[in-house]
Amino acid sequence: MKMTVNKMKCISLSRLAMIMAAVAVLSSCGGGQSGMKLGDDEFTVVTVQSAASQQSTSYPATIKGVQDIEVRPQVSGFIVKLCVDEGATVKKGQALFQIDPTQYAAAERQARAAVDMARSNLNTLILNEGQKKNLHDKNIISDFEYQSAVDQVLSAKASLTQAQAQLTSAVQNLGFCTVTSPSDGVVGTFPYRVGSLVSPSVAQPLTTVSEIGSVYVYFSMTEKELLEMTKAGGTLKEQLQKMPAVDLQLADGTIYNEKGRIDAVSGVIEQSTGSVSMRAAFPNSQNILRSGGTGNVVFPYVMEDVIQIPQTATQEIQDKKFVYVVGQDNKVKHTEIKVSPLDDGKQYIVTGGLKPGDRIVIEGVQILKDGQEIKPITPAEKTAKFEQALKDQREGNLATAFN
Numbered sequence: 001m002k003m004t005v006n007k008m009k010c011i012s013l014s015r016l017a018m019i020m021a022a023v024a025v026l027s028s029c030g031g032g033q034s035g036m037k038l039g040d041d042e043f044t045v046v047t048v049q050s051a052a053s054q055q056s057t058s059y060p061a062t063i064k065g066v067q068d069i070e071v072r073p074q075v076s077g078f079i080v081k082l083c084v085d086e087g088a089t090v091k092k093g094q095a096l097f098q099i100d101p102t103q104y105a106a107a108e109r110q111a112r113a114a115v116d117m118a119r120s121n122l123n124t125l126i127l128n129e130g131q132k133k134n135l136h137d138k139n140i141i142s143d144f145e146y147q148s149a150v151d152q153v154l155s156a157k158a159s160l161t162q163a164q165a166q167l168t169s170a171v172q173n174l175g176f177c178t179v180t181s182p183s184d185g186v187v188g189t190f191p192y193r194v195g196s197l198v199s200p201s202v203a204q205p206l207t208t209v210s211e212i213g214s215v216y217v218y219f220s221m222t223e224k225e226l227l228e229m230t231k232a233g234g235t236l237k238e239q240l241q242k243m244p245a246v247d248l249q250l251a252d253g254t255i256y257n258e259k260g261r262i263d264a265v266s267g268v269i270e271q272s273t274g275s276v277s278m279r280a281a282f283p284n285s286q287n288i289l290r291s292g293g294t295g296n297v298v299f300p301y302v303m304e305d306v307i308q309i310p311q312t313a314t315q316e317i318q319d320k321k322f323v324y325v326v327g328q329d330n331k332v333k334h335t336e337i338k339v340s341p342l343d344d345g346k347q348y349i350v351t352g353g354l355k356p357g358d359r360i361v362i363e364g365v366q367i368l369k370d371g372q373e374i375k376p377i378t379p380a381e382k383t384a385k386f387e388q389a390l391k392d393q394r395e396g397n398l399a400t401a402f403n
Contacts, residue, residue: 041373041374041375042374042375042376042377042382043361043363043364043368043374043375043376043377044361044362044363044364044376044377044378044379044382045326045359045360045361045362045374045376045377045378046359046360046362046378046379047357047358047359048307048309048350048354048355048356048357048358048359048360049307049356049357050305050306050307050356051305051306051308052302052303052304052305052306053302053303053306053308053349054300054302055300055301055302055303055349056247056298056299056300056301057298057299057301058249058296058297058298058299059219059220059221059296059297059299060219060294060296061217061218061219061248061280061294061295061296061297062217062218062219062292062293062294063215063216063217063289063290063291063292063293063294063295064215064216064217064218064291064292065185065186065210065211065212065215065216065291066211066212066213066214066215066216067183067185067209067210067211068208068209068210068211068291069182069183069185069208069209069210069211070205070208071096071179071181071182071205071206071207071208071209072200072202072205072206073097073099073176073179073198073199073200073202073206074173074176074200075099075104075173075176075177075199075200076197076198076199076200077099077100077101077103077104077177077197077198077199078099078100078195078196078197078198079097079098079099079100079192079193079194079195079196079198080098080099080100080194081097081098081194082096082097082098082190082193082194083095083096083097083098084096084187085187086187086188086189086190086207087186087187087188088186088187089185089186089187089287090181090184090185090186090187090209091181091184092181092182092183092184093180093181094180094181095178095179095180096179096180096181096187096206096207097178097179097206098177098178098179099176099177099178099179099198100177101174101177104170104173104174104176104177105174107170107173107174108167108170108171108173108174110170111163111166111167111169111170111171112167112170114163114166114167115160115163115164115166115167117163118156118159118160118162118163118164119160121156121159121160122153122156122157122159122160125149125152125153125156126153126156128149128152129149129150129152129153132145132146132149132150133146133149179206181209182209183209183211184211184213185209185210185211185212185213186209186210186212186287186290186291187207187208187209188207188208188209188210189207190206190207191204191205191206191207192204192206210290210291212284212287212289212290212291213283213284213285214281214282214283214284215281215282215284215289215291216279216280216281216282217248217260217279217280217281217282217295217297218277218278218279219277219278219280219297220270220273220275220276220277220278221275221276221278221299222274222275222276223269223274223275223276226265226276226278240261240262240263240264240265243261243262244299244300244301245259245260245261245300246259246260246261246262246280246297246298246299246300247259247260247297247298247300248260248280248282248289248295248296248297248298249295249296249297249298250293250295251293251294251295255298256282256288256289256295258282258283258284259282260280260281260282260297261280261281262278262279262280263279263280263281264278264279265277265278265279266278280297303340303349306340306349306350306351307349307350307354307355307356308347308348308349308350309323309347309348309350309354309360309362310346310347310348310362311345311346311347311348312362312363312365313360313361313362313363313365314337314339314348314365315365315366320336321336321337321338321339321348322334322335322336322337323335323337323353323354323360323361323365324360324361324365324368324370325354325358325359325360326359326360326361326374326376329373330373330374330375330376331371331372331373331374332361332368332369332370332371332372332373332374333370333371334370335353335354336353337350337352337353337354338350338351338352338353339351359376361374362379363382
């Protein structure tokens with residue numbers, strides 16, 4: 001009985017060793033479908049083809065409101081009321097601040113009284129001038145006396161006009177005590193609060209109102225890139241209309257849900273950088289975009305007749321990229337390729353070294369050698385083998401799991 005127990009222990013240990021060996025094999029193969037190679041000479045191979053590829057490139061951008069208007073006081077005084085809060089959405093003409101109106105209200109009453117006095121004085125002098133005219137017509141008074149009455153009327157009219165001008169100024173200054181929004185938009189920060197003394201000469205504006213129902217997004221591209229997009233000819237307006245709609249990637253990495261159109265290109269190339277400033281307009285009905293924000297303008301374009309390959313199919317040696325091309329005899333050739341600097345982190349766009357119809361190894365290239373003969377399998381065959389191996393492991397068929 002003791003011998004039987006020992007024999008069973010040996011069998012169990014042997015089985016455990018096989019399981020551990022199986023795990024080690026899986027680990028050496030990457031532990032998953034993407035890196036697994038079934039069979040010593042089997043490698044996943046695909047035939048490359050050319051096709052159109054939708055690509056995009058992005059440019060750092062700055063977001064600005066259609067208008068960013070500084071709001072400054074036009075009279076001096078203490079702020080007695082904040083009519084809105086920072087960040088509020090306001091309409092044109094809506095009250096933002098209230099400056100103490102006491103002295104300006106008094107000045108307005110004084111100016112109005114001065115107008116009344118000037119008008120009364122004028123009326124009196126007009127009556128006097130009428131009486132002098134009757135006497136002058138009857139040769140009772142001299143020409144000089146009558147002309148003096150006429151001149152007094154003219155002087156009184158001038159005094160009335162001056163008083164009315166002062167009243168207009170006083171009324172205007174009283175109105176300036178209520179600082180209103182110059183346009184529809186969103187209010188910025190308030191550097192001055194209730195109790196602050198402000199004047200037209202203050203260093204900072206009371207606030208800034210940004211008109212952001214739509215926004216401008218400013219970015220730059222190189223002169224060469226601009227020429228490639230506009231070399232078809234025609235007026236600048238026609239060229240801008242032909243440019244594709246652009247996306248805006250926000251600071252959190254998400255894509256803004258509205259498309260923008262490029263509507264302006266600077267006429268001057270920045271000499272130090274060789275870049276051209278451009279502007280795209282984006283609708284902003286929900287006020288998601290704020291003036292002063294940042295992001296990236298994403299410019300889409302289509303590349304025709306390009307070959308794309310998985311990055312796992314390449315090796316990089318001294319800044320050069322290589323793939324293994326499979327010949328008719330199933331022997332691999334280490335081949336240098338040229339790729340576009342644009343990539344999505346998963347695939348390369350091949351610009352040289354491959355042609356449609358070439359077969360390349362896409363997995364396990366790190367263990368291949370130039371001239372090695374392999375047994376090509378398709379990605380579908382590899383997947384089927386992998387799933388069968390997993391099934392065999394689950395069912396305990398370790399003898400066939402890695403055949």
